[in-house]
Amino acid sequence: MKLRSSNPLGDIVVNTDVIAQYAGSLAIECFGVVGMAAVSMKDGLVKLLRRERLNHGVAVEVTEDKKLVLDFHVIVVYGVSIRAVADNLIESVKYQVEQFCGIEVEKINIHIEGVRVID
Numbered sequence: 414m415k416l417r418s419s420n421p422l423g424d425i426v427v428n429t430d431v432i433a434q435y436a437g438s439l440a441i442e443c444f445g446v447v448g449m450a451a452v453s454m455k456d457g458l459v460k461l462l463r464r465e466r467l468n469h470g471v472a473v474e475v476t477e478d479k480k481l482v483l484d485f486h487v488i489v490v491y492g493v494s495i496r497a498v499a500d501n502l503i504e505s506v507k508y509q510v511e512q513f514c515g516i517e518v519e520k521i522n523i524h525i526e527g528v529r530v531i532d
Contacts, residue, residue, distance in 0.1 A: 416475060416516065427514060429473040432481065435513055437471045439506045440485055445498035450486040450526035480519035481510065491528045499523045 416427045437449050449470025472484040483506070489498050507518045 416479070416514070429475065432510065432514055433471040433473045436473070436483055436485070436506055436510055439509050440471070440487060440502055443498065443502045443505055445490050445493040446502060447488045447490055447529045447531065450488050476519060480517045481514075482520045482522070483510070483518060484522045484524065486524045486526050488527045488529055489525055491530045495525055499525075 415429065416432075418425045440446055441448055451469050470486045474482040474484075476482060485502065485506075487498075487502070489495060502523060503521045507521060510516075510518055
């Protein structure tokens, strides 16, 4: 899907995959997040995504009133408060995505797909 807007100089078209890639890169920088997860619907397995495939762990939806809804599938660090990680991710990503693309983020859903012990 693509977001379209116009200004006096022309049209602006942004692919939602660009927003997903940007949001994914922001998410893995947040405290307590190990990485993004890809969930296999076929067998229910969760795997950690490499940095270049982060957009597969983020779903971007555009509402009818041109606002964004973001779904993150993340793996968090074992022993860290999931609530604290989620609150940090929501605050950080919401602000930066809105600044990046100039579109309001209506809602962010976080799906914790696993935990990982970090050495």
